[in-house]
Amino acid sequence: MATEISTDRAAHDLNAGFTLPASIYLDPDVFERERIQVFAGHWQYAGLLQNVEQPGDFFTYWSRDVPVLVVRDGDGQLRGYINVCRHRGSQLVLDERGSRKSIQCHYHAWTWNLDGTLRAAPGSQEQESFCKADFPLHPVRVETWGPFVFINLDSGALPLSYYLGELPQLVAQTGLRLDAIRSRLHREYEIKANWKIVVENYLECYHCPVAHPGFSDLIDVTDYHVEEYEYFSAQAAPVKKSAHRHQDDLYDFSRAEVESGFYAYIWPTFTVNIYPGPGNVSLNLIQPLDIDRTRMVYEFCFVDEVGTQESDDFIRFIHQVQLEDTALCESVQRGVRSGYWERGQLMLTRERGIRHFQRLYQRIMAGR
Ligand code: FES
Numbered sequence: 001m002a003t004e005i006s007t008d009r010a011a012h013d014l015n016a017g018f019t020l021p022a023s024i025y026l027d028p029d030v031f032e033r034e035r036i037q038v039f040a041g042h043w044q045y046a047g048l049l050q051n052v053e054q055p056g057d058f059f060t061y062w063s064r065d066v067p068v069l070v071v072r073d074g075d076g077q078l079r080g081y082i083n084v085c086r087h088r089g090s091q092l093v094l095d096e097r098g099s100r101k102s103i104q105c106h107y108h109a110w111t112w113n114l115d116g117t118l119r120a121a122p123g124s125q126e127q128e129s130f131c132k133a134d135f136p137l138h139p140v141r142v143e144t145w146g147p148f149v150f151i152n153l154d155s156g157a158l159p160l161s162y163y164l165g166e167l168p169q170l171v172a173q174t175g176l177r178l179d180a181i182r183s184r185l186h187r188e189y190e191i192k193a194n195w196k197i198v199v200e201n202y203l204e205c206y207h208c209p210v211a212h213p214g215f216s217d218l219i220d221v222t223d224y225h226v227e228e229y230e231y232f233s234a235q236a237a238p239v240k241k242s243a244h245r246h247q248d249d250l251y252d253f254s255r256a257e258v259e260s261g262f263y264a265y266i267w268p269t270f271t272v273n274i275y276p277g278p279g280n281v282s283l284n285l286i287q288p289l290d291i292d293r294t295r296m297v298y299e300f301c302f303v304d305e306v307g308t309q310e311s312d313d314f315i316r317f318i319h320q321v322q323l324e325d326t327a328l329c330e331s332v333q334r335g336v337r338s339g340y341w342e343r344g345q346l347m348l349t350r351e352r353g354i355r356h357f358q359r360l361y362q363r364i365m366a367g368r
């Protein structure tokens with residue numbers, strides 16, 4: 001039976017603090033519906049502006065199973081395309097990022113200009129009535145916020161700024177110079193769990209004292225706040241008064257450009273994490289690979305003044321937290337799949353961020 005969450009009853013249950021039912025994480029029909037409802041019509045963080053600074057620079061992105069290409073054209077304009085060849089449908093650009101003068105398919109060498117117009121198709125002069133103008137690349141909308149590039153497959157969607165709402169101001173208030181950050185490391189983790197389990201794990205720190213001893217040593221998890229907005233939520237927690245550089249290999253949380261941690265989840269699969277200490281941001285992109293497999297993409301970004309030793313310490317610290325979170329998410333996936341968990345009850349003073357996500361999910365899956 002198809003999983004139904006668009007009813008008033010389902011919305012009422014979420015308001016009361018019940019979680020989504022187990023089938024939402026397990027039902028292949030739900031996973032398929034998410035492709036359109038959650039991904040196709042919403043802005044998604046796709047990559048960093050620093051990777052497309054010069055004409056010809058490009059990166060590729062997957063919006064679920066739709067390959068997308070973001071490229072800086074010869075006039076300096078940022079453009080997005082469906083990364084599929086108009087000839088016989090091959091994925092067009094295979095590399096994750098790079099620079100090129102034109103966009104040439106690796107199969108039969110149809111070649112597009114960076115502005116998406118077809119430049120050449122070998123043998124086309126022998127093909128009667130062939131018209132290059134009939135085969136431009138399909139455009140995809142692209143917008144930016146600071147150093148972040150977003151794409152949207154829906155040409156009629158409201159602008160990115162509508163979805164971001166107050167977020168840019170809140171990030172500015174942390175003291176971080178967002179436009180000055182650069183990524184020093186791109187790293188990917190694979191988690192054997194449904195993507196929503198990964199998002200939900202991110203959205204509460206109820207588990208922090210139990211499962212993240214290192215994190216809880218430094219961040220005051222008893223002073224943790226969650227604020228809900230329409231398409232994002234933000235968690236904030238100060239650094240512990242007792243936190244200091246008590247080990248040589250520990251990131252210095254007390255040397256503040258940013259004094260308080262700020263962790264934002266942006267619908268559907270992007271998080272921006274600003275830790276206390278010297279200017280840093282770690283980004284997460286949570287990409288569903290399959291119904292029970294998720295890729296967590298990290299970009300570790302810093303302002304130039306942060307030393308290599310310091311950024312290495314920070315990355316090691318986050319890596320440890322991620323390994324702990326991976327184990328938690330995979331254990332939830334096993335439990336949900338067991339058939340012995342139907343749905344749970346949130347602790348709303350600690351897990352409000354999950355309710356915010358689940359209500360948003362329910363509303364969007366219901367097409368509202
Ligand atoms: S499929 Fe791309 S050129 Fe043939």
Ligand SMILES: [Fe+2]
Nearest residue numbers: 201207212325
């Ligand atoms: Fe965690």
